[in-house]
Amino acid sequence: MFRRLKIAWRPAQKDLETFRLVKFFTLTGFVVIVVFTVLLTLLVADRLQQMALKKSEDYASLLAANLNHQVFQQFVLPAAIRFQGRIQISDPEQYELLDTVVRNTIHGFHVQQVNIYDQRGDLAYSTDSIELGKNYLTVPEVKQSLDHGDSNIRLVVPKNILVSMLLGSKQDKYLKTFNPLRLESVEIKLTRELGPVIGVFEITQDISLDMAEIGKFQLMLIATLIVLMGLLFMVLRQIVKKAESILERRQEERKELQAQLELAERLAALGEMVAGVAHEIRNPLGIISSTAELLRKRLEANPSDGRLAQIIEEEVNRLNQTVTEFLDFARPREPNLQPTDIERILERGLEFLQPEIDRSQISLERHYQLNGQVLKADSELLYRAFLNIFINAIQAMPQGGRLIVATEPGPQNKGARIIIQDSGEGISSENVKKIFNPFFTTKDKGSGLGLSIVKGIVESHQGQIHIESNLNCGAKVIITLPELEA
Incomplete structure (x- = not known):
């Protein structure tokens, strides 16, 4: 019934500690993923901003040309012809x-303001109501356009563009483009020569709407990714929690x-010892029992002495029953499955105990x-269990x-x-x-093996006792006894 067994698995506590470490790294990994998601979104938004600015710059250059x-x-x-070459804005x-020419040209475009500076850097024209005649040669972009004929673009924002976009700021953002105003040749030439610089255009574009759209896209992207990461993390947490409970x-x-x-x-070691001791005890018990029986028969004429012999015989039988229990516990018998009427076995036990009942x-x-x-069962083993x-x-x-x-049918009417x-x-x-x-x-008397033997008999029939x-x-x-194959 009992064998010496060895445990080959690693300690369960080690597995649980390792799993809890995995759980910790799962949470840490989620935080890292969220941080990198936000950073990646900022980089994507910054790239979109650069693309939008480049598009606005190209648009401004074409508009300036x-x-x-x-x-x-x-x-x-027309002014040179009409006013005999005397052009005075x-x-x-x-x-x-x-003003008519400029407004007709920028009509329909997202242009906030157009300023024109003369060759001295004085403000000669503006679509806005600002003071004319003021010198702006100290403005680097104006000076560089007049001196070198270069185009310059400057972004005007109230704060850092990324901070403004991240916070959803609605403050205005402008793109100022400085382009030289050049004379063009009236003749058709195969070469594209640039004429002399006679002034500077300052074109101001309002790009607040474009930047706001990029900011909305950035916030929406961050929110969407965080929600997705949160849902994924919740699923992982549920899996982790379920796995932890398992x-x-x-x-x-x-x-x-x-x-x-x-x-x-x-118990295996004890059973081996008990089996050896019980075997050695049973032979002397048999001799004592037979001797006590002979002694009782010879002393039947003297009732008092005969009673002493009877007591010896009864105690020997009780001790023999205890030895039998030890042997049954140490060396359980494999059931001999035969067609068996369970109710008849119960009746057999009740009939045997009827006088005591x-x-x-x-x-x-x-x-x-x-x-x-x-049912397929061992009638003798079940009889001993029921008894x-x-x-x-x-x-x-x-x-x-x-x-x-x-008695009643088992689960699903089986067994x-x-x-x-x-x-x-x-109890x-x-x-x-x-x-x-x-x-x-x-109990004061008894080996304490009765119900243990009963449990062994029931389990040998693949049943359960409760x-x-x-x-x-x-x-x-x-x-509960199941249906068994013989």
């Missing part, structure tokens, strides 16, 4: 003509199995529902009581369930947990 052409064709040439008539349960199961294996090893004034109730159903349970029930009711024996219930003293909840432990007993009891409430033994 078109404005240069329109001003030269529709203002410089400060003249109201010339100013109105230039590991904890397995750890408890391993602890229980470890305890069972240790108990099995101790009557003497103890116990009322017996039978509730059989198997209707002659036959042991009946004896325990009778001993639990020394002042009389009620004994109920019932059988046997219920044996008494109205005796009952405490603490003792119920230990009731099947070998050598555990609450006891429900409380103090002063009686006890109920429930045995």
Whole structure:
């Protein structure tokens, strides 16, 4: 029944500690992913900003070239002809003509303001109501355009563009483009020569809407990624939590199995010792028993001496029964499965104990529902198991009581369930947990192996046994036997 077993797995506590470390790194990894997601989103948004700025710059350069052409064709040439080469923007008539040309050219474009500086850097024209004639040669972009004919672009924002976008700022953002105003040749040439610089265009574009759209896209992207990462993290946390509970349960199961294996090893060693001792004791007991029987027969004429011999014989029989229990525990017999009527075995045990039941004034109730159903079982082993349970029930009711024996089909109408219930003293909840432990007993006499042997017999039939009891409430033994193949 018992074998020496070795445990080959690594300690469950190590697995649990390793898993908790994985759980910690899962949380840390989520934080790192969120941080990198935000950084990546900022980089993407910055790239989008650069692309938007580049698009606005190209747009401004084309607009400046078109404005240069329109001003030269529709203002410089007509004014030079009309006013005999005397071009003075400060003249109201010339100013109105230039204003018409500029406004017609920028109409429909996202241009906030256009300023024109003359060759000295003085502000000669503006689409906005600002003071004219003021010198702006100190402005680097104006000076560089006049001196070198270069185009310059400057972004004007109230704060850092990334901070403004991240905070969803609605403050205005402008792109200022400085382009030289050049004279164009009236002749058609194959080469594209640049004419002399006669002034500077300052074109101001309002790019607040574009930047705001990029900011909205950035916030939406961050929110979406964080929500997705959060959902993924929640799923992972649920998986981790479920896996952790499984590991904890397995750890408890391993602890229980470890305890069972240790108990099995101790019981195996004890069983081997008991089997050897019982074998050595049984032979002398047989001699003592036969001798006591002969002695009792010879002393039948003297009742007092005959009684002493009878006591010796009874005690020898009791000791022999105890030795038999030890042997049954140490060397359990494999069941010999044969078609068996469970209810008939129960009746056989009850008939054998009927005199004791009557003497103890116990009322017996039978509730059989198997209707002659036959199961594959070992009738002798089950008889011994049922008899042991009946004896325990009778001993639990020394002042009389009620004994109920019932049968019914097992789960899904397969196998059988046997219920044996008494109205005796009952068993405490603490003792119920230990009731099947070998050598555990609450009686003054007995080896404590009876129910352990019963449990072994039931389990050898691949069945289950369960006891429900409380103090002063009686006890109920429930045995479930499955259908077995012979």
